[in-house]
Amino acid sequence: MIWQELPKPFLILAPMEGVTDIMFRQVVAKAGRPDLFFTEFTNVSSYASEKGRANALERLEIAPTDAPIIAQIWGKNPEHFAECAAALEDLGFSGIDLNFGCPDKNVNKTGGGAAMIKTPELAVECFRNAKKFTNLPVSIKTRLGWSKVEEYRDWLSILLNEHPAALTVHLRTKKEMSKVAAHYELIPEIIKLRNEISPETKLIINGDIKNRKEALNLYEKYPEIDGFMIGRGVFQNPYCFTDHEATKDELMELLYLHLDLYEKYSKKHYISYEPLKHFYKIYINNFPGASELRAKLMETHSVEEAREVLAKI
Secondary structure, three states: OHHHHOOOOEEEEOOOOOOOOHHHHHHHHHHHOOOEEEEEEEEHHHHHOOOOHHHHHHHOOOOHHHOOEEEEEEOOOHHHHHHHHHHHOOOOOOEEEEEEOOOOHHHHHOOOHHHHHHOHHHHHHHHHHHHHOOOOOEEEEEEOOOOOHHHHHHHHHHHHOOOOOEEEEEOOOOOOOOOOOOOHHHHHHHHHHHHHHOOOOEEEEEOOOOOHHHHHHHHHHOOOOOEEEEOOHHHHOOOOOOOOOOOHHHHHHHHHHHHHHHHHHHOOOOOOOHHHHHHHHHHOOOOOOHHHHHHHHHOOOOHHHHHHHHHOO
């Protein structure tokens, strides 16, 4: 099982909607891959519908450099969790992760993501259905609670009593979003809960961890943690899973790789160019003229136009 094969502590690139797609995962792998990748979120009900399955499968496409990789799925229909979980085993994934923590209001409006915190019985049913219909290890990613930090005791206990292969805890509530500092002070209590209820479950901490150095510092303080998940830190430094300090030329090389990958995958699937612009701030920063160059790139409407802008510098 993949969770037993990882080093301790292991590092994971957090699943982020519109970010950790097949293209960006290959960019991060080039810079210095984490021990484990997660996909973007895939809606189990989309997979279960004839109309939405093609789109779901596009989101679940993986590259050779992705392995090992975990498929993250979300929704609220237990039967759809079962159907999607059964199919994932043949798609090259090393495990399945259930998203019980996404704070997006549209996701929560449907009852999925962090809204599962408010319907624990349904969350358990979804987990059991997913686990029943796959041989892959099933893990969970969640938050401390919906609106109150104190909710973590009951909520995490419910999840741990299902003995997931791994449990990732984003150390904030849904209401807090990312507006407050992660509650590191709760780590000892969360470790205690895990040890008492499901010691075999790998415990992963998420929230405000920007790079490998910060993860190792936390591990030194809390050696019973098994792994750490880095999310927004990758925007500050795509080399965040290494100790390497990137040069301007190296970042530009990653940008050109990202453009190449966009052209490759846009020939297979319809991919809008606009979301690609969100990545430019990762590569174009901290050098003279960076802000002006980014401004020009944000005015482009295609990869061809972006290449023309870059060719002039």
